[in-house]
Amino acid sequence: MRSDIERWEKKYSTKSELSVQQDADPLLVSHKHLLNGTGLAIDLAAGTCGTSIHLARSGYSVIALDCSLTALKIGQHLAIKSGVFVQGLVIDLDDYLLPKSTFNLITCFRYLNRRLFPMIKWALNPGGRVVYKTFNQNHLEKTPGFAKEYLLRPGELAEAFEGLQITAYDDGVDSQQPYSYIIAQAPK
Structure with a gap:
């Protein structure tokens, strides 16, 4: 959706490297024992690549997808400064198709596109993992104007990833x- 892309470009055009979140989400850090750091990882809606950089430091080969060229440029520069390589691709996730059985790890933080759920399962290698975290309906208490269609319902992630072994939820x-x-982990 072009207006979404323009909105994100505008948001990131006002950012500098010093003003972006560079740390990995605490969920990744607290569950690092579940992530083996081998193979190909893809970070959906990567923004400025904080998650991608963390995964590359952990040993993964990482592809970072985002609709914002500006965000990915910031992220790529931060990756270089961190001594790791992250391949950034400007992609509209509304139109993108993930390839089958390709990734050992798929991550997505603070982005909801329900169309991606079955594709994420499809794109995992046997034994591959998905780490997905985004806002739910409780977010409305803090941000009442947040668009409800971008909030998860109770139980929605467990339902979406049925068939995978849930290791944290x-x-x-x-x-x-x-x-x-x-x-969650795909069957081996």
Whole structure:
């Protein structure tokens, strides 16, 4: 959707390297024992590549996808400064098709495109993992104007990734957190 891309480009055009989040999401850090650091990883809606850089430092070959060329340029520069390589690709995830059985790890943070759920399962190698975390309906308490279509419903991630072995999960119901997450593994 062109207006979304323009909005993200505008957002990132006002950012500098010093003003972007460069750390990996705490979910990745706290579950690093589940991630073996080998093979190909893809970071969906990568933004300025904080997750991608963390994964590259952990040993993965990383592809970072985002609709914002500006965000990826910032991310690529940060990756170089960190001494790692991240391949950035400008992609509109509304139109992108993930290739079958290609990735050992697929990550997505703070982005919801339900069309991607079956493709993520399809794109995992046997034994590959998905780490998906984004906002749920509890987020409305903090940000009442947030668009409801971009919020996960309780149980939605578990349903979307049915057939994968869930190794970590929180849909925000019990924890009241404003985000839901899942870490799940494809059958070997």
